[in-house]
Amino acid sequence: MSKIDAGDAGDGAVPVRSGANREAVPRFVVDGMLGRLARWLRILGFDTVYIPPLAHALAEGYGAGLHGWRGRTLLTRNTALVRRWVPANCLLIECDRWDAQVRQVIHALDLEVSWQRCLTRCVRCNDLLEEVDPAVVRGIVPDYVFAVHVRFRCCPSCRRVYWPGTHRRGMLRGMERFLGPVVS
Numbered sequence: 001m002s003k004i005d006a007g008d009a010g011d012g013a014v015p016v017r018s019g020a021n022r023e024a025v026p027r028f029v030v031d032g033m034l035g036r037l038a039r040w041l042r043i044l045g046f047d048t049v050y051i052p053p054l055a056h057a058l059a060e061g062y063g064a065g066l067h068g069w070r071g072r073t074l075l076t077r078n079t080a081l082v083r084r085w086v087p088a089n090c091l092l093i094e095c096d097r098w099d100a101q102v103r104q105v106i107h108a109l110d111l112e113v114s115w116q117r118c119l120t121r122c123v124r125c126n127d128l129l130e131e132v133d134p135a136v137v138r139g140i141v142p143d144y145v146f147a148v149h150v151r152f153r154c155c156p157s158c159r160r161v162y163w164p165g166t167h168r169r170g171m172l173r174g175m176e177r178f179l180g181p182v183v184s
């Protein structure tokens, strides 16, 4: 039986930024040393594989190697790795700071960032969250959370439970670091 952990999530439907010239929503593979960037891309709802460190993993023949990730945009600080990737499908991350890195990805790839997409994925596993009946999480989430929320989502892989609002302020502050003030 899978363990279910209590987690938290923000929610809402206020658009933060709308990009132009968008086609399909990009998916990412993020190189090692960029773990915080990977985490934030997941928080923003983007399909993000994180493999630390990618260059070493490829040298070791990890998984399917490059082929399994060719459809994803590579985010790395490794110039040698960029040369091995499809040039149009990678971005060399220039900054040390995580917020500047997120900002660079958003602007360089013209990403659409919206509250509607935020926290639709498990921050740990990258899996899409699934709606669960509140009765399922009774006794798992804190009583005060169960008392005031009617909507819960669960990660199908790690069984962590998410609910709207708990860390919304903290997440807002984080997002404002690279998106500017949010109108709500």
Ligand SMILES: [Zn+2]
Binding pocket: 122, 123, 124, 125, 126, 127, 155, 156, 157, 158, 159, 160
């Ligand atoms: Zn998970």
